[in-house]
Amino acid sequence: MAISVKDVEHVALLARLELSDEEKNMYTEQLNTILGYMEKLKELDTAGVPPTAHVLPIHNVLREDVERPSMDREKVLQNAPYREDGQFRVPKIV
Amino acid sequence: MDLYRLTIHELHEMLIKKEISSLELIKNVIDRIEETDPKIKAYVTVVKEQSLAKAQEADDLISRGENVGPLTGIPMALKDNMCTEGIPTTCSSQILKNFVPPYDATVTRRLSDEGAILLGKLNMDEFAMGSSTENSAFFHTRNPWNTDCVPGGSSGGVVAAVAADEAVFTLGSDTGGSIRQPASFCGVVGLKPTYGYVSRYGLIAFASSLDQIGPVTKDVTDCALVLNAIAGHDPKDSTSADVQVPDFTKYLTGDVEGMKIGIPKEYFAEGIQPEVKDAVMTAVQQFADLGAEVEEVSLPHTEYALPAYYIIAPAECSSNLARYDGVRYGHRTEESEDIVTMFKKTRYEGFGQEVKRRIMLGTYALSSGYYDAYYLKALKVRTLIKEDFDRAFEKYDVLISPASPSTAFKFGEKLNDPLAMYMSDTMTIPINLAGIPGISVPCGFAQGLPIGLQIMGKAFGEGNILKAAYAYEQVAGFYRQKPNLTGEE
Numbered sequence: 001m002a003i004s005v006k007d008v009e010h011v012a013l014l015a016r017l018e019l020s021d022e023e024k025n026m027y028t029e030q031l032n033t034i035l036g037y038m039e040k041l042k043e044l045d046t047a048g049v050p051p052t053a054h055v056l057p058i059h060n061v062l063r064e065d066v067e068r069p070s071m072d073r074e075k076v077l078q079n080a081p082y083r084e085d086g087q088f089r090v091p092k093i094v
Numbered sequence: 095m096d097l098y099r100l101t102i103h104e105l106h107e108m109l110i111k112k113e114i115s116s117l118e119l120i121k122n123v124i125d126r127i128e129e130t131d132p133k134i135k136a137y138v139t140v141v142k143e144q145s146l147a148k149a150q151e152a153d154d155l156i157s158r159g160e161n162v163g164p165l166t167g168i169p170m171a172l173k174d175n176m177c178t179e180g181i182p183t184t185c186s187s188q189i190l191k192n193f194v195p196p197y198d199a200t201v202t203r204r205l206s207d208e209g210a211i212l213l214g215k216l217n218m219d220e221f222a223m224g225s226s227t228e229n230s231a232f233f234h235t236r237n238p239w240n241t242d243c244v245p246g247g248s249s250g251g252v253v254a255a256v257a258a259d260e261a262v263f264t265l266g267s268d269t270g271g272s273i274r275q276p277a278s279f280c281g282v283v284g285l286k287p288t289y290g291y292v293s294r295y296g297l298i299a300f301a302s303s304l305d306q307i308g309p310v311t312k313d314v315t316d317c318a319l320v321l322n323a324i325a326g327h328d329p330k331d332s333t334s335a336d337v338q339v340p341d342f343t344k345y346l347t348g349d350v351e352g353m354k355i356g357i358p359k360e361y362f363a364e365g366i367q368p369e370v371k372d373a374v375m376t377a378v379q380q381f382a383d384l385g386a387e388v389e390e391v392s393l394p395h396t397e398y399a400l401p402a403y404y405i406i407a408p409a410e411c412s413s414n415l416a417r418y419d420g421v422r423y424g425h426r427t428e429e430s431e432d433i434v435t436m437f438k439k440t441r442y443e444g445f446g447q448e449v450k451r452r453i454m455l456g457t458y459a460l461s462s463g464y465y466d467a468y469y470l471k472a473l474k475v476r477t478l479i480k481e482d483f484d485r486a487f488e489k490y491d492v493l494i495s496p497a498s499p500s501t502a503f504k505f506g507e508k509l510n511d512p513l514a515m516y517m518s519d520t521m522t523i524p525i526n527l528a529g530i531p532g533i534s535v536p537c538g539f540a541q542g543l544p545i546g547l548q549i550m551g552k553a554f555g556e557g558n559i560l561k562a563a564y565a566y567e568q569v570a571g572f573y574r575q576k577p578n579l580t581g582e583e
Contacts, residue, residue: 003458008454011458011461012454014461015441015454016437016441017438017445017453017454018438018439018441018442019442019450023447023450027450027451030451030512031454031455031458034404034455035458035468037401038401038404040398041398041405041471042471043398044395044398044478046471046474046478049474049478051470051473051474051477052476052480052527053303054303055289055290055480055529055553056289056333056335058290058332058333058335061332063329071197075196076196076422078194078196079193079196079422079423080421080423081420081423081424081426082426088421088422090433090436091430091431092432092433093433
């Protein structure tokens with residue numbers, strides 16, 4: 001299954017990554033090599049094998065629904081690159 | 095006196111007997127950093143004034159005759175992906191270059207509560223993605239045993255600092271070998287605990303089902319002491335295991351009589367450096383001489399671990415790193431006419447090539463039409479790998495292999511060949527997929543470069559690992575050797 005430059009452009013958009021033309025060509029070549037190596041997994045018959053997404057037998061960890069203070073607004077905003085009136089500032093969305 | 099050369103347990107004795115003060119110790123290690131780090135470049139940030147103030151607090155506690163723990167007054171440092179309130183935490187990435195966390199990671203808090211003193215933050219491969227620390231956006235860290243060689247990665251600064259005596263102990267993180275492979279390259283002790291044993295709260299996420307924090311130390315006794323301090327349940331991490339934590343120093347008996355040790359034959363297949371194989375087989379013989387029962391065992395799915403890992407880890411990374419959008423923290427591009435362009439440019443400017451490569455790989459593996467063929471398939475193979483270990487641990491207490499197929503390589507050697515770089519983690523990756531613990535302890539040298547012995551145990555079997563590692567270390571004695579940095583005898 002060969003990956004084209006067009007596929008790389010599509011994936012880059014999904015991942016919200018801008019790529020230079022040079023990077024597009026490099027990633028096309030490298031993703032083909034790496035995914036070619038992944039084909040090895042097809043040697044294994046995994047019919048009936050359950051997937052392991054997580055190794056510990058932990059499900060739905062809940063805590064008491066108790067009111068408690070959240071982080072101070074100033075602390076939350078201290079790392080924001082752009083802020084205004086106590087909020088994060090972003091370009092127009094709609 | 096060269097206090098910086100000593101271990102936690104040696105320094106603790108001297109501190110409580112008041113033979114030295116913590117202030118004296120911190121000053122001594124900071125002098126060492128100032129002298130040696132321009133050459134090694136382990137530290138991204140050093141917090142000199144803060145550490146001196148904390149040393150004074152530790153000395154006050156000791157002089158009041160308070161009952162202090164083994165880490166009180168001991169200088170340490172953290173990988174720069176663990177949050178430290180008020181101190182920059184960069185992940186060695188341009189995108190987080192100016193990030194100052196508003197809170198402490200649980201490990202930061204626990205070490206601070208135990209009285210350990212933070213010296214600074216350590217260099218790494220950007221977002222912990224890499225095997226040589228060459229992917230740091232800032233600078234290369236050098237291997238103290240040979241400065242033409244990489245320290246390994248991704249915890250390169252973490253192991254180089256301990257090997258060069260620029261910290262008494264450090265914490266690293268390990269997603270596919272990022273503690274054990276560099277520990278092996280730099281001749282120090284590095285443990286990846288069982289998944290969920292140490293809280294990940296405040297550890298900047300790479301691949302959440304694989305990431306685990308662990309200690310890097312000068313010997314196995316120190317490893318047990320640090321693990322005592324950081325292991326245990328944390329309500330702030332929903333994947334934290336709710337299990338009792340024993341006193342790990344109780345396992346340091348030196349007695350491995352009757353211990354059942356398996357040698358997985360797949361870990362000695364072609365591609366392994368001959369000196370590495372010889373050193374590990376010599377160690378195996380030493381275990382037999384100590385009365386352990388040693389047998390060969392097969393873990394048949396080993397060769398599938400690397401391809402499965404390089405689907406699962408990038409898939410999780412592509413999801414975790416979606417948060418770097420230039421809105422709440424981190425770098426943001428100057429030009430931003432619309433929101434999608436802002437995201438794309440911010441991430442283009444902020445991430446390095448390996449991080450982008452893994453985001454691309456992971457996004458592809460999770461994208462419509464490929465999810466079943468790649469991601470789901472890899473999760474099923476992960477089950478088979480875990481079952482190999484489950485079967486082996488029905489019979490054996492620990493398994494032994496090399497920690498890496500080779501000793502440290504030279505700068506640039508694998509940088510332009512991602513697949514060759516990924517191969518240097520073949521011995522460590524299966525352990526992360528299975529969620530079990532593994533340690534690397536020094537077991538010899540080849541051309542002056544250290545070799546690491548990996549000891550693996552079943553989930554929450556750190557006690558047996560430390561027992562075996564301690565017994566070996568006492569007989570083999572490689573941990574006493576230090577790199578010869580310029581100006582030293």
